[in-house]
Amino acid sequence: MHLLIVDDHPLFRDALASAVRLAFPSAVILDADGILGAMAVLAADRAIDLVLLDLSMQGVVGFEGLISIRSRFPRVPILVVSGLEDPRIMREALQHGAAGFVPKAVDKATLTRAIADVLGGGLSIPAALSGPAAGLPSPATHLAERIARLTPQQLRVLLMIRQGKLNKQIAHELQVGDSTVKAHVSEILRKLDVISRTQIVIRTALLDFDQIQMPQAG
Incomplete structure (x- = not known):
């Protein structure tokens, strides 16, 4: 083992x-x-x-x-x-x-x-x-299911988008062409059912637990 x-x-x-x-x-x-x-x-x-x-x-x-x-x-x-x-x-x-x-x-x-x-x-x-x-549904349940449909390369692009990197920076790090990155971004938008990079960042903020760890005001 x-x-x-x-x-x-x-x-x-x-x-x-x-x-x-x-x-x-x-x-x-x-x-x-x-x-x-x-x-x-x-x-x-x-x-x-x-x-x-x-x-x-x-x-x-x-x-x-x-x-x-x-x-x-x-x-x-x-x-x-x-x-x-x-x-x-x-x-x-x-x-x-x-x-x-x-x-x-x-x-x-x-x-x-x-x-x-x-x-x-x-x-x-x-x-x-x-x-x-x-058994209560989580607000990120459907998002997790959609992210699971991404290919490994699309997932890498998604994580870089969340880090604020531009297409040229992503292309350089992945050693692919700009057109390839654009194709990945288009597929990510489609699979996550969003219309912009900004929405990608906003929606996938649900993946972060930093705010969950903060004590609730009251």
């Missing part, structure tokens, strides 16, 4: 690896401190059975990391292990393709059970989503 831990905090990576080794002594554990590093490991080691992913990492906005890995490596299950415990964030992570969600504060037994469930082909649903509100 090969597992990949993706977290930008070395101490937590070590602690998580230790907990996994206690439960699965024969596991081969790799790690990465960011999404680019995770992509490199996944590309080099096709035997990875599970990714343990933190959502909150430097340089990652909202669910971009989760979406990027899912897009490039759709067959590798991802178990989110996060310090974020808002049920809305948990629900969004599952809707964006995570096979489970485990708060960092859980005990080792809960973590072990979640890993076993996902490795067994199931889902690991956090306790916070097991109550009556678990």
Whole structure:
């Protein structure tokens, strides 16, 4: 069994690896401190059975990391292990393709059970989503479904649009022609059912959980 831990905090990576080794002594554990590093490991080691992913990492906005890995490596299950415990964030992570969600504060037994469930082909649903509100639709549900229809290259273009990059900048980074980028943008507009780049940014702001984390005024 090969597992990949993706977290930008070395101490937590070590602690998580230790907990996994206690439960699965024969596991081969790799790690990465960011999404680019995770992509490199996944590309080099096709035997990875599970990714343990933190959502909150430097340089990652909202669910971009989760979406990027899912897009490039759709067959590798991802178990989110996060310090974020808002049920809305948990629900969004599952809707964006995570096979489970485990708060960092859980005990080792809960973590072990979640890993076993996902490795067994199931889902690991956090306790916070097991109550009556678990079935409530999220405002980003349809958006997540539409984003899932994007090709990997269209997803990369989408993420760059959200970063405010112009077509020429996107073309340079992807090493493609301007006309190719324009074609991707047109397809993104069509698939997301929006009419402008501005609407792309506004609609996909639902992917960010920064505002969800802020305390409610009152």
